[in-house]
Amino acid sequence: MAAVASAPQPSPPLAPPAAASAKPIAPRNHLRALWSAVVLLTALLLASLWLHPGTTPRRITQDDIDAAVLRTLENTTLPSPATAAVEAVAPSVVRVASYTRSKNGKKELERGIGTGVVIVDSGIILTNLHVVLGASRITITFHDGLETTASVTGVQPENDLAVLQAHKVPDDLAAAPLRSTQDLRAGDQVVAIGFPFGIGPSASAGVVSGLDREFDPPEGTRPLTNLIQFDAAANPGNSGGPLVTMEGEVVGIVTAILNPTEARTFIGIGFAVPIENAAAAVGMPPF
Secondary structure: OOOOOOOOOOOOOOOOOOHHHOOOOOOHHHHHHHHHHHHHHHHHHHHHHHHOOOOOOOOOOHHHHHHHHHHHHHHOOOOOHHHHHHHHHHHHEEEEEEEEEOOOOOOEEEEEEEEEEEEEOOOEEEEEHHHHOOOOEEEEEOOOOOEEEEEEEEEEHHHOEEEEEEOOOOOOOOOOOEOOOOOOOOOOEEEEEEOHHHOOOEEEEEEEEEEEEEEOOOOOOOOEEEEEEEOOOOOOOOOOOEEEEOOOOEEEEEEEEOOOOOOOOOOOOEEEEEHHHHHHHOOOOOO
16 A cells, blocks of 8 residues: 655744743833922922022021010019019018916916027027017917927027027928128118018018117117118017018018107118027027
């Protein structure tokens, strides 16, 4: 049998290229968004440079500071020097009341009202000797209203001073700041704080009228010397209170007023014991 020739078979189709080698082309709307963002950023940068040019900040001068301080002073109401002085010392000022017994001893009588000032925060108080002399009982009323009894722990008759120890004290009791009288001059402004006629605490302002004055008490006791004379109003009840500078520092203890009449009211001359003498009464070191 004759052989039959095989017909040639067609070649298989070529396989398509691998997907990994394909490089997709970004759509046109993505390109437009990209260009829009570039344009917007460029516009914002140009606007920022135009609104905030790169200049060196101006240095603040003394004139600028003076002008700012002046504006503050013009628009702020500051307390007076006397007000600041009172606020600095008032928490240390106390009301002193002394009592005696009636002749039959059955009744307690109020002997008088005076003032004291705390000079040590443990409750050590300075007042006048004549405020507590002969008292059977002494009470102290502090700035916060706390009332307690007190004992006399020392006296200095030559300066009419007495040292008291309060039997109970407030937790936040502060001692008054003290200042030497060495640089005190006539004309310096001062404030007297106390309980005139039991009213108070009351404050009155004036000036130092003189230094190294002498006063003869009408009771005929020994004369008081080396006193500060002042014209801030003082009356019975101010005795033992502080005489305070405008810096809020105690320079004296009010002890007497000069009055040639029996009215016992202020006519313009008061006297205070220098704080150096008062501090010595409690053994404090000199200034």
